[in-house]
Amino acid sequence: MKFYSLLLMFVVLLSGCKKENDNHESIDLANTRWAIYDSKEIPLSQDKNSRLPIILFGENDFRITTDCNGINGLIKISNKELLFKDYQSTLMHCKGKGEMEIYLMQNLRNISSYKYSEGILYLYIGKKMMGSFKRIENI
Secondary structure (H helix, E strand, C coil): CHHHHHHHHHHHHHHCCCCHHHHCCCCCCCCEEEEEEECCCCCCCCCCCCCCCEEEECCCEEEEECCCCEEEEEEEEECCEEEEEEEEECCCCCCCCCHHHHHHHHHHHHCCEEEEECCEEEEEECCEEEEEEEEECCC
16 A cells, blocks of 8 residues: 555656646747847857847748858758758958857757747757747748
């Protein structure tokens, strides 16, 4: 009897645990635009009012505006997986800028998944969050 009581307590305890993906909301990213919300990874603009980088998702492509150049390429979105591929950057030289673009050019290919929750889009490299983005309306 004591064993069943412990087993029942264990089952009740586990049923109260929330899985990480439980708060993942569904969203169609096609034809949406997103401004940086927060990141401890992406080197952000020194201008506190800046919303860069901005990501524009098309049907099968994307465009990113940085503090210097633009990045564009192809994208594959399925379920919670995100794959940036065949991308390139414009080649303008911007004195004192460019860290954001360099980081993105090196790391876009490593983004493996995303999560959308409460109006924020989170991009992940493995299990580490690369950055979060807030949707910009009126594309």
